[in-house]
Amino acid sequence: xxxxxxxxWAHRMISFRNALRALLGPLVVVGALSSAHAGxxxxxxxxxxxxxxxxxxAGVAALVESGNPRAEAIIEAxxxxxxxxxxxxxxxxxxxxxxxxxxxxxxxxxSDAGSxxxxxxxxxxxxxxxxxxxxxxxxxxxxxxxLDAAAAVLRSRDAAALPSLDxxxxxxxxxxxxxxxxxxxxxxxLNQPDSSPGDRLAAVATLGNLGNQNALALLANLPAGASxxxxxxxxxxxxxxxxxxxxxxxxxxxxxxxxxGSVLLLAAIGLAITFGTMGVINMAHGEMVMIGAYTTFMVQxxxxxxxxxxxGASLFIALPLxxxxxxxxxxxxxxxxxxxxxxxxxxxxxxxWGLSLILQQGVRTMFGPSNREVGTPEWMSGALQLGxxxxxxxxxxxxxxxxxxxxTLLLVLRYTSLGLYMxxxxxxxxxxxxxxxxxxxxxxLAFGLGSGVAGIAGVALSQIDNxxxxxxxxxxxxxxxxxxxxxxxxxxxxxxxxMTLGVANKLLEPFAGAVLGKxxxxxxxxxxxxxxxxxLFALKGRAAEA
Amino acid sequence: xxxxxNRQAVVVLVLLALAAIVIPAMNLAAAPGSVFHLSDHLVxxxxxxxxxxxxxLSVDLVWGxxxxxxxxxxxxxxxxxxxxxxxxxxxVGSRGVYADPVLPDFMVFLNWKELPWFWEGFNHFPYALLxxxxxxxxxxxxxxxxxxxxxxxGVYLSIMxxxxxxxxxxxxxxxxxxxxxxxxxxxxKDILGxxxxxxxxxxxxxxxxxxxxxxxxxxCRWVVSSKLGKVVVAIRDAESRTRFLGYHVEQYKLVVxxxxxxxxxxxxxxxxxxxxxxxxxxxxxxxxxxxxxxVAVGGRGTxxxxxxxxxxxxxxxxxxxGAVPEYWLFALGGLFVLVTLFMPTGILGAxxxxxxxxxxxxxxxxxxxxxxxxx
Numbered sequence: 001x002x003x004x005x006x007x008x009w010a011h012r013m014i015s016f017r018n019a020l021r022a023l024l025g026p027l028v029v030v031g032a033l034s035s036a037h038a039g040x041x042x043x044x045x046x047x048x049x050x051x052x053x054x055x056x057x058a059g060v061a062a063l064v065e066s067g068n069p070r071a072e073a074i075i076e077a078x079x080x081x082x083x084x085x086x087x088x089x090x091x092x093x094x095x096x097x098x099x100x101x102x103x104x105x106x107x108x109x110x111s112d113a114g115s116x117x118x119x120x121x122x123x124x125x126x127x128x129x130x131x132x133x134x135x136x137x138x139x140x141x142x143x144x145x146x147l148d149a150a151a152a153v154l155r156s157r158d159a160a161a162l163p164s165l166d167x168x169x170x171x172x173x174x175x176x177x178x179x180x181x182x183x184x185x186x187x188x189x190l191n192q193p194d195s196s197p198g199d200r201l202a203a204v205a206t207l208g209n210l211g212n213q214n215a216l217a218l219l220a221n222l223p224a225g226a227s228x229x230x231x232x233x234x235x236x237x238x239x240x241x242x243x244x245x246x247x248x249x250x251x252x253x254x255x256x257x258x259x260x261g262s263v264l265l266l267a268a269i270g271l272a273i274t275f276g277t278m279g280v281i282n283m284a285h286g287e288m289v290m291i292g293a294y295t296t297f298m299v300q301x302x303x304x305x306x307x308x309x310x311x312g313a314s315l316f317i318a319l320p321l322x323x324x325x326x327x328x329x330x331x332x333x334x335x336x337x338x339x340x341x342x343x344x345x346x347x348x349x350x351x352x353w354g355l356s357l358i359l360q361q362g363v364r365t366m367f368g369p370s371n372r373e374v375g376t377p378e379w380m381s382g383a384l385q386l387g388x389x390x391x392x393x394x395x396x397x398x399x400x401x402x403x404x405x406x407x408t409l410l411l412v413l414r415y416t417s418l419g420l421y422m423x424x425x426x427x428x429x430x431x432x433x434x435x436x437x438x439x440x441x442x443x444x445l446a447f448g449l450g451s452g453v454a455g456i457a458g459v460a461l462s463q464i465d466n467x468x469x470x471x472x473x474x475x476x477x478x479x480x481x482x483x484x485x486x487x488x489x490x491x492x493x494x495x496x497x498x499m500t501l502g503v504a505n506k507l508l509e510p511f512a513g514a515v516l517g518k519x520x521x522x523x524x525x526x527x528x529x530x531x532x533x534x535x536l537f538a539l540k541g542r543a544a545e546a
Numbered sequence: 547x548x549x550x551x552n553r554q555a556v557v558v559l560v561l562l563a564l565a566a567i568v569i570p571a572m573n574l575a576a577a578p579g580s581v582f583h584l585s586d587h588l589v590x591x592x593x594x595x596x597x598x599x600x601x602x603l604s605v606d607l608v609w610g611x612x613x614x615x616x617x618x619x620x621x622x623x624x625x626x627x628x629x630x631x632x633x634x635x636x637x638v639g640s641r642g643v644y645a646d647p648v649l650p651d652f653m654v655f656l657n658w659k660e661l662p663w664f665w666e667g668f669n670h671f672p673y674a675l676l677x678x679x680x681x682x683x684x685x686x687x688x689x690x691x692x693x694x695x696x697x698x699x700g701v702y703l704s705i706m707x708x709x710x711x712x713x714x715x716x717x718x719x720x721x722x723x724x725x726x727x728x729x730x731x732x733x734x735k736d737i738l739g740x741x742x743x744x745x746x747x748x749x750x751x752x753x754x755x756x757x758x759x760x761x762x763x764x765x766c767r768w769v770v771s772s773k774l775g776k777v778v779v780a781i782r783d784a785e786s787r788t789r790f791l792g793y794h795v796e797q798y799k800l801v802v803x804x805x806x807x808x809x810x811x812x813x814x815x816x817x818x819x820x821x822x823x824x825x826x827x828x829x830x831x832x833x834x835x836x837x838x839x840x841v842a843v844g845g846r847g848t849x850x851x852x853x854x855x856x857x858x859x860x861x862x863x864x865x866x867x868g869a870v871p872e873y874w875l876f877a878l879g880g881l882f883v884l885v886t887l888f889m890p891t892g893i894l895g896a897x898x899x900x901x902x903x904x905x906x907x908x909x910x911x912x913x914x915x916x917x918x919x920x921x
Contacts, residue, residue, distance in 0.1 A: 279701075281701045281704070281705065337883055337887065340887055341886060341887070344886075344890075345700060345701045346615040346700070346701065346704065347886040347890065348886075349615070349701060349704060350835070350838060350839065350842060350882050350885075350886050351882055351883050351886040351887065353835050353879075353882055354839075354878070354879040354880065354881065354882020354883040354886075355879060355882075355883060356879070357875045357876075357878055357879030357882070358875070358876055358879035358880065358883075360875065361872070361873075361875035361876050361879065362876075364872075364875075365872060477708065477709060477712050477831065480705045480708070480709070481709060484702060484705055484706070515716050515717070515719065515720055516717075516720070518713075518716055519713045519716050519717050522709050522710075522712065522713040522716075523713060525709065526689075526692070526706055526709060526710065526713075527692070529693075529696070529698055529702065529706060530692045530693070530695070530696040530698070531696070533696050533697055533698045533702060534702075
């Protein structure tokens with residue numbers, strides 16, 4: 001009973017909407033009728049009702065020609081199989097089963113709708129429909145639809161679309177869509193047997209100017225029987241494009257390198273602080289990163305369940321939390337374990353390795369061994385097109401974030417008293433103690449700071465990597481390399497180290513492959529460390545020998 | 547001679563000899579079902595422990611006596627293992643899945659037409675033996691030559707050794723390296739004409755492992771009680787001072803490091819036929835660090851402690867991973883922390899302290915005990 005009432009209301013709603021369309025529809029149709037296209041439009045409609053493939057095909061073409069505003073809806077319905085005919089009338093079946101008159105969009109009475117049959121299509125008609133839709137949506141006010149339409153025309157290479165393409169090109173303002181349309185137009189002309197040699201050369205020139213991957217593919221696949229001058233022009237254009245693309249490619253690789261470098265910087269900078277001040281290799285550093293990532297996961301879980309509206313801000317909520325949680329764990333580790341191992345760096349290394357195993361297994365026990373889903377907020381998805389570069393927003397965010405963290409730490413070390421004490425302890429622990437700095441308290445705070453920074457690195461890495469108990473392990477060796485390469489003298493060493501390794505890695509990748517590139521880099525660092533055993537930015541003076 | 551074979555050495559060698567007799571006897575002679583019977587799968591398991599003990603011994607030689615904390619000894623172990631694995635692969639001959647008389651299965655699978663040059667010769671056992679020693683030795687020599695000459699020490703050296711084994715792991719994971727990629731080398735058929743699956747072969751391999759461990763132990767004893775050993779200990783305790791006294795510190799370190807890598811290679815070579823597989827996972831940095839903790843648990847700088855630690859920790863690992871697998875990493879991690887915090891001299895060191903207190907008589911330890919200061 002209740003369902004019936006609901007159903008009734010649903011129908012009422014739909015018929016209300018249809019009634020609205022009925023009010024507006026005829027107005028549009030009348031407008032169309034009064035124009036010069038009235039004749040062809042009606043003829044085209046009649047052709048669609050004859051249940052003959054050839055007629056249907058011709059009808060579709062005529063409909064496109066007519067330029068009637070209803071044409072698109074009718075052809076769309078034909079594609080979807082919801083276009084009905086009968087008694088010389090056309091109708092479109094709506095989503096709720098109610099048919100509307102195709103020409104006027106008024107709802108049909110049930111008795112009328114009963115005798116209707118779907119307009120049948122075959123492959124030929126389907127092709128015509130695709131091409132028709134493509135050329136028609138070229139003029140759509142929606143930018144995305146125009147882009148799709150241009151792509152569809154490019155695929156079909158249907159000469160029939162040429163006039164509408166020219167028309168669309170004349171009024172197109174968006175650069176991206178215009179490029180797609182130019183590509184499509186050139187593709188049609190090049191593949192059209194009867195286009196003039198001059199047009200073809202012009203098309204090749206257009207493609208050469210576009211200079212993208214699609215253009216290169218089109219130029220490479222010239223139809224058979226092309227004249228020698230056309231082939232020569234195409235080859236020249238291809239070469240220019242290839243050189244151009246190589247340049248963009250290199251730029252893209254440098255960008256990937258900077259992005260990887262920022263990730264390394266985030267992961268290594270906390271390590272550089274603890275290693276620099278205390279000479280302690282913290283093998284559990286990677287696990288602090290992992291804890292930061294899991295903090296993000298938990299924050300998002302809570303937000304999903306209790307306040308979905310806050311999701312966009314989830315990362316900003318996670319950042320301070322991750323800093324505090326990882327920092328607190330870091331301080332606890334320092335107070336409970338590392339404090340007792342000063343002066344024995346190798347033992348510290350082993351003890352922190354043990355801690356990293358415990359933390360990993362702890363997280364695995366609590367959250368399970370599989371990857372956890374951390375969502376990307378709306379504002380971080382998508383990509384920025386910059387010429388031939390594609391910069392995804394999440395990578396841009398991480399690069400900016402890494403530099404912000406770096407700058408903040410630089411300022412903390414430079415202008416706060418904690419920073420001053422930390423630098424003093426780094427340079428000469430005993431002397432710092434002698435002038436009244438409580439070195440053990442500075443150690444604890446430095447360890448907490450380093451771990452906290454690792455935690456916020458985890459928040460950032462949760463956006464680009466799998467959040468699993470092994471997250472930290474995959475970064476730890478790279479972070480060590482950054483620190484060893486850059487030296488512990490100051491944070492600039494870490495920046496230079498991270499960026500050098502990141503960019504070198506990505507520039508090597510195209511030639512050597514990802515794995516071999518990485519191996520080469522490791523070997524290079526092993527050799528580099530022979531020359532400068534304390535890294536690029538080494539501490540100088542007596543303290544450095546300790 | 548008496549300085550090499552001291553009382554500790556006598557105990558170790560007697561225990562090893564006993565193991566070489568008792569374990570095969572329990573497996574072969576005791577009737578199945580009796581309390582003394584040792585089931586077949588335990589023989590290679592114990593053999594595996596002995597290989598680990600030999601690896602621990604090699605780590606102790608560089609860490610306990612020379613102060614070089616190598617986090618890359620697993621690489622030497624794995625290289626020795628791969629050399630043995632390559633010999634075993636060549637022995638498979640046409641019995642592989644693809645029945646190619648020369649090429650191992652994975653090469654046929656990858657469409658390789660001929661054997662890569664570095665596989666030549668591995669069908670001869672003496673050549674394989676030579677490689678088991680030469681490849682880890684050469685790597686250690688080259689790495690050490692670079693590292694020690696430019697005075698990379700302490701944690702920097704540890705990190706570099708870790709990077710070395712990590713780089714090798716990545717390299718061996720590659721299919722086009724020609725070492726079987728991901729899957730490594732496996733499906734061995736026989737060794738020197740004996741089936742690797744046969745009970746008698748397994749017992750022979752076990753006894754060989756005992757013998758190798760005993761020989762390795764005596765060799766290490768000989769090294770540490772020689773003049774070389776004295777200088778090496780001096781380097782551990784005061785590197786700069788030793789250098790100022792006129793010793794070529796780098797050369798001493800290099801000798802010990804290379805020798806230790808060769809021992810690790812032998813351990814790996816004995817390990818492979820007993821477990822039946824070698825894959826790039828053996829290069830994982832975690833494995834090398836685990837070997838270090840065996841030494842720390844037993845007591846570094848004691849040699850016998852390394853053997854004891856390897857056996858104890860691995861027995862514990864077998865038990866844990868069988869009974870409560872999810873707690874093994876907690877236990878291992880806890881072991882790292884507790885041993886470094888509370889037992890810096892390991893089991894042997896602690897036992898020694900107790901022993902001394904009971905006897906209240908100063909024992910002649912001749913620098914074998916781990917010193918507190920690692921520098």
